[in-house]
Amino acid sequence: MTTRILGNQALTTFDVCIIGSGAGAGPVAYFCTTNGLKVLVLEAGANHFAFLDDPTQQPVPEHANDEIKFEIRNFIDIDSRMDPRSWRTAPSDGDRLQVTDVNGLPKHVGGGMVHADVKMPRLEEQDFMMATLLGNSVQNANFADWPIAYQDLEPFYAYAEKALGIQGKMGANPFEAPRSSDYPMPPGLAMYLSTVAAAGLASSGYTAFPYPTAVNSMPYDGRPPCNDCGYCSDYGCPINAKGSAAVTFLRKALLTGNCLLLAETRVTKLIMNGAGDTVTAVQCVDPNGDVVQYTASRYVLAASPIEDARLLLLSDINGPGVGNSSNMVGRNLMFHLQTSCVGIFNDRLHGHRGRTVDHGFADFRGKAVNYNPNDPSTALGGIVEISGSERPVSEAAYYAQILLGTQLGKFDGTVFKKLMRQSPFRDRIIVLTMQAEDAPQATNQVDLDPVVVDFFGTPAPRVTYSNHPYELAASNYRGPMMVSTTDAAGKGAIFKNAGARWSAITPRDAIPESAHVMGTLRFGNDPTTSVCDRTGKLHDIQNLYCSDGALFPTSSGYNPTMTISALSCWVAGNMIFPGQPQQVLW
């Protein structure tokens, strides 16, 4: 039986209040509590872990190999009617084009990290200085250097990798940044389809490598090894083999006795002092719908970029927003433009047996040079993920789309059943997906919808977003390369008897679907162009920090969660040991 209140219920006064409980929150909670600070964690969503705060036993998740629960009925995802977001491409669209979920990362204890198959590569060194490397070559974009270098963050990467339990192979990615230590665990077994794809890639001159993931490949830190059940991405792990923030940093914080976590407690406003430079309390809606307030000495935003920005705007609803003297709150919202191609093979590849993604390649990321719009090869791409299948209900939904969409609305049950039995789009596919770098644009932003509200009547976040020609160029250039690369896999020695049918997915200037959400409170040294300083503290506010992906000034072409975790360690270090953040690691 899960509970809404976790940790030390005797705590009534707090040094630090953290809003959110995911990848950006866990490390701050851990380091603050282990350094003696009293921490209150407020999580808007439910808790799906029994015994998460029990030192005598391992947590028991409510997660399961259940496609209806996770894929169809959205167990951990937000309800788009009760928790809506609106979307438009530009103000010229009017107030909004749609009201839907728009990148609704799950709201529950452990945050978005619980749902993911936790792919955790680090960024490259170049990713921290894109403005310097690109100069002014990308028009109408807002590239900025990070206020810290890769070398500043490296020890925090290394610490977080050990704490979360990352499997990987040092040196396998030819483009990886220098590392001070190897991965804590070796790669697990490779899915058959990864082996197939990797061989094809090698024949094209590219290097597939084991994807760094927060998934145990051996017993680690009291948690069991992954058994490759296949229900990985979009699913919580039933055995805690995934090193989510919940079962690692957060659990250890709860076990210190210095932490209280309240689930189903939604922060709706920061209460400010008269000068507007200090947070004095947070206002919340509790599990019963009652409005309550909590106080602490310092506050940390870690609710994900869209919700972080929304809260700052809600907290000064008739003004520019809390911490917004720069007019940059909510701006430079970034996702990763995903470009995919799908190959259907004659052979069954049983991609449902495995960890969703266990290999990738980074040859398409490229090196930052002055961008030439007439030379799309100068636009940076990103890491490419190799994956496989859906489960049968999702597979069935896809066949229904095919039949209804390609036969003028006619559905033939006999053909539908034949497809389900032969399973071309589940048991016989390889999918390649590139995570291309979004160019930051000040016009891509989160603000408050003037009309749309959530279940509690709180104004909903409005996402204004459209793609920049920069990332579209990378997608259009790399997409056909992905297809031809995988054609080599399909027709090469590996598949002498296998025909491959590839289709490229054209990037759409539509509701961005990536779960990689970055920016909105970018950090930097100049308070006129950034919201937070290099320590994660808001320039304008004395006691308010941000510790999640909202800090990213640029989006790179690698999955962001490892860097969010490292940044959260960095922010905690700066909060506890100002000027000497590494001390927190010792």
Added chain:
Amino acid sequence: MSNNHRSDGHRRLPVVPVAGALGARSRRDVLRYIGGVAVATAVPFPLGGCTTSTPAQTGFFTGAELSALNVLANAVLPPDDTAGGSQLAAVTYIENLMTAFDNVSATAAPLIYAGGPFSGRAPYADDSGQPSTNYPPNSFTTFLPLDIVKQAGWRVQLFGSSALPNGAPNDALLGPVVGLRDQMKTGLAAAIAGTTPPLEQLDQDDLIAYFNTLEITFKELIIALVSQGCFCPPEYGGNLDLAGWGLTHFEGDQQPLGYSVWSNDAGVYVERPDAPMTTPTVTDPEPLTPDVIALLDNVVTLLGGTVFQS
């Protein structure tokens, strides 16, 4: 039914231009938090405690509606040498969803989210990495309580905007939500009234032809719900005898065994001969047939892809 727009990027299939049908979800309970200062009550909502599962109510559908639904289930997934939608109990799945809140009480959760972590269908591994004879209990049968937001969402999904005292949050902008229960009743009435001879007497060709004349939203809803009923974990009421998973050659939920089994004795992974992960499938139980290959070629071409022949 899922209306989620989030993607990690992998497993993205080409978008086929066709409208989706549904969208939704919903917990609750009573508690006061230590340290919180109550300043106002924000949300009136009919609450009740709930902790364990309960059998579904029957009786939402009339006999005539049940009969028609079973015919439609077979229109979506016809019986052949394997079970069809009716025999797989897709209709029981649908009725369980329609009546998910019927037996909610202080001790009974709505039949929305089955529990976890294990169903008891797969065993624990032993220390050598082999399946043991020790099976966990089935926790899927204990349905989970919903938080206040999820509960509101699911009530609106099933009953429409009238499920909440002031309607769904943005009805003034988006219009009132018509609940799934009403959608089903209305659609079934039209489906029953629209054919002579009655649905039950149509042969398969006529049934498919008639099915395709049904209103598109209702047709999509039936396809979606029947598919869910045929291939769901059986605790939701469908996939009788696991025959749905069987016909699509899918092993179903595999925890706590999995496909790569850790041997504590050897400190290495051991694979299962019956379901290899790292090596090819030795015998394809149902290879692609020429007509399916032709269909795939057409689909790939229509989607702007390329067909490569070996």
